[in-house]
Amino acid sequence: MFRLFSFAWFFPLLLLLAVWPVPLAFGAETLASLETQLTRDPAAVLAVLDQPGAFTNAADTAYLRSKALLQMGQAKPAIDAARAALALDEAQSRYHTQYAKALLQRISNEPMFAMTNTGRFLRALDKAIELDPTDGEPRLFKTMFYLNAPAIAGGSRAKAEAEQRAMAAVSEVHGLLAQLAFLSADDKQAEAEPIHRRLLALAPDHVGFIYGFGRYLRHAERYDEAQTFLRAQLTRFPEEPRILYALAAAQISGGKAVESGINGMKQFIALQAAHAEGPAAAHAWFWIGKGYEQQNQSAQARRAYEQSLALNPKLAYVRERLNQLAD
Numbered sequence: 393m394f395r396l397f398s399f400a401w402f403f404p405l406l407l408l409l410a411v412w413p414v415p416l417a418f419g420a421e422t423l424a425s426l427e428t429q430l431t432r433d434p435a436a437v438l439a440v441l442d443q444p445g446a447f448t449n450a451a452d453t454a455y456l457r458s459k460a461l462l463q464m465g466q467a468k469p470a471i472d473a474a475r476a477a478l479a480l481d482e483a484q485s486r487y488h489t490q491y492a493k494a495l496l497q498r499i500s501n502e503p504m505f506a507m508t509n510t511g512r513f514l515r516a517l518d519k520a521i522e523l524d525p526t527d528g529e530p531r532l533f534k535t536m537f538y539l540n541a542p543a544i545a546g547g548s549r550a551k552a553e554a555e556q557r558a559m560a561a562v563s564e565v566h567g568l569l570a571q572l573a574f575l576s577a578d579d580k581q582a583e584a585e586p587i588h589r590r591l592l593a594l595a596p597d598h599v600g601f602i603y604g605f606g607r608y609l610r611h612a613e614r615y616d617e618a619q620t621f622l623r624a625q626l627t628r629f630p631e632e633p634r635i636l637y638a639l640a641a642a643q644i645s646g647g648k649a650v651e652s653g654i655n656g657m658k659q660f661i662a663l664q665a666a667h668a669e670g671p672a673a674a675h676a677w678f679w680i681g682k683g684y685e686q687q688n689q690s691a692q693a694r695r696a697y698e699q700s701l702a703l704n705p706k707l708a709y710v711r712e713r714l715n716q717l718a719d
Contacts, residue, residue: 423452427459431669434460451480455487462494464667467501470494485524492516492533510545513537528563531555535570539577565594572604584608599634603670606638615646634670636660644683654683674704681713690717 426437438460440446447453458473474491481487495513499506514537520530535555541547556574560567568587575584588605595601602625609618622639629635640656643649657676664673681696697714700707 423447423449423456426456430456430459430463433665434463434667435665438464451477451484451487454480455484455490458490458494462490462497463669465497467494467497471498483523485520485527485530488516488520488523489527489530489533492520492530496533496537506545510541514546526562528559528566531559531562532566532570535559536573539573565591568594581608581611585612597628599629599632600669602629603634603638606635606642610638610642610645613645615642615648618642619646619649631659631663633660633664633668636663637671637676640676641679644679644686647686650683650686654680657683672704674700674707674710677703678707678710678713681710685713685717693717 426440430437438457441453441457441460454473454477458470458477461467461473462470471491471494474487474494477484477487478491492513495509495516499509499513514534517530517534520527521534535552538546538548538552538555552570552574556567556570559570568591571587572584575581575587585608588601588608591598591601592605602622606618606622606625609615609621619639619642622635622642626632626635626639636656637660640653640660643653643656657680660671661673661676664670664676677696677700681693681700684690684693684696694714694717697710697717700710701714704710
């Protein structure tokens with residue numbers, strides 16, 4: 393059966409992209425502020441947007457509704473909301489990009505939908521680029537599509553590299569993010585440190601980039617460096633959930649501050665709203681279980697893994713750890 397690719401490939405990159413500033417022209421400060429709140433609590437933003445007559449800019453309201461719905465995993469209504477925004481104002485590049493992003497989530501999960509909508513997805517990105525050639529985001533999505541889609545669907549490494557070069561010429565940040573994706577595809581993540589450091593130099597306050605570098609250090613098993621870096625960032629962004637999560641994961645992985653890591657993950661769960669940008673609570677419960685395992689507290693570990701699976705039964709690696717405890 394025809395299938396493009398899983399949307400999961402884009403998850404780490406989405407974490408890095410989160411809260412990257414995009415110029416908006418809402419004409420209403422309240423709408424602009426809602427854009428920044430989307431990363432923390434899309435459901436709350438959606439509730440505000442759904443209030444009758446709350447905002448006069450119907451196109452931007454529909455656009456933000458689409459973003460909130462997509463972040464909540466509701467691709468079909470997100471597509472409809474993006475279409476509503478385009479029907480009101482088709483000259484906005486970001487509306488076409490949002491429409492493409494909503495299409496992508498369905499394309500990646502529904503083979504039959506992919507067969508008839510891949511062309512529409514690419515045309516939406518092309519229109520966004522035509523309307524605003526300086527915006528790197530639609531080019532980034534095209535690059536990632538070409539890199540990950542099979543040849544039968546138009547995927548091609550050469551196309552991806554050509555798109556990346558065009559993107560880097562207009563947006564260094566998006567070009568660097570594409571480079572990270574190429575390294576991941578080539579299993580060369582160990583070479584990513586200069587890219588992470590450059591992203592931080594360009595945007596030192598970008599929480600997604602901070603999270604990404606901390607994650608890189610943990611994967612490189614540089615646990616002490618990761619903890620030192622992330623503790624310093626946490627003083628700048630107290631109780632920022634993604635930084636809390638990254639620090640706690642490094643503490644548990646390093647094995648020297650496991651209790652602090654368990655407590656950090658519990659704090660993350662308490663602070664992180666449903667559908668907020670960043671790791672999900674199910675992943676945090678996995679880390680809690682792993683921490684309890686390191687402390688030889690099997691009963692607590694089992695309960696944590698069960699809680700993780702209750703939130704997301706598809707996490708095969710959590711089920712594997714749970715089964716190993718039962719052996």
